[in-house]
Amino acid sequence: MARNIKLIWDFRGPAALPTAEHHEKHLQDYIAIEEIGLNITGHEQLxxxxxxxxxxxxxxxxxxxxxxxxxxxxxxxxxxxx
Incomplete structure (x- = not known):
């Protein structure tokens, strides 16, 4: 069974959440352009x-x-x- 890896980008400071939300959009664009099989992205406020x-x-x-x-x-x- 193949393993999956969660790649993570950290954002800190008062604008961390909107920055993470925006970065997720770029990740979704990358998935669409590169036609990557998995389409799992997200953002979380820690x-x-x-x-x-x-x-x-x-x-x-x-x-x-x-x-x-x-x-x-x-x-x-x-x-x-x-």
Whole structure:
């Protein structure tokens, strides 16, 4: 079974949430342009001064996408239905 990786971009400061929301739109555009199989993106507010945007990719594509989009970090993705 193939593993999926959640690529994460961190945004900090008073504008963190709107910045993360906007960044997610760019991730969705990238998925559409590059015709990536998975279409899982999102954003979350962790606290008033820290929000993230994320994109889930298949492990086999992670290095290529990582090198192009330069996320701040990544973690193994497990869906909420697992």
């Amino acid at each position: 606290n008033d001064m820290h929000s993230i945007a994320y994109m889930v990719v298949e492990e086999k594509n992670m290095i290529t996408i990582r090198d192009v989009l330069k996320p701040h970090r990544g973690e193994l993705y497990t869906s909420k239905t697992d």
